[in-house]
Amino acid sequence: MSRQLKSNYQIKLIVKRAIRKGGLFFYTFVPITDFMGRILGIDFGTKRIGLAVTDPLQIFASPLKTVKNHDFEDFLKEFSKTESIIEFVIGYPVTMNNQASSSVKYLNQFIRKIEKMFPGIPIHLVDERFTSGMAFRTMIDGGVKKKDRQDKSMIDKISASIILQSFLDKRLIEDKRQK
Secondary structure, three states, X not given: OOOOOOOOOOOOEEEEEEEEEOOEEEEEEEEHHHHOOEEEEEEOOOOEEEEEEEOOOOOOEEEEEEEEHHHHHHHHHHHHHHOOEEEEEEEEOEOOOXXXXXXXXXXXXXXXXXXXXXXXXXXXXXXXXXXXXXXXXXXXXXXOOHHHHOXXXXXXXXXXXXXXXXXXXXXXXXXXXXX
16 A cells, blocks of 8 residues: 655755766756855954855855954854854965965964854865955955055955855866866
């Protein structure tokens, strides 16, 4: 005797990978909820912290906000109530000879604080060299007025966006190589 269960629950799937073997296609599906989490990009500074966030499909990084260092924990708690953070990407200060910069000691304390607040969520470190200069150049190219370009908080959140987008681009390239 068989029974059919009725349910209104639906799982939406998205194709993660399609592989062709011979004349057949094999698809790997994942629940769309796996893509709904956000990756938070962070440009850490001792005074201000620039933040960027991905879209739900984790394709694009967008500047989010710049917060004062002492307000970061409160902001992160509030943000995590409305958005699911699945990864952190933090700019890592490196000198021109690939040595850790002197500000790493402050960054390491900051990372430990995030690990304590969000245990189990991966933290990725990304080289942040030249991101402030790139952010400033982006503002000039975007037609931002000189007075507005002097706002350092704008540079911080654009830098966080550049850090996060470079991480996403690198991940995409690695995924393509594995195929």
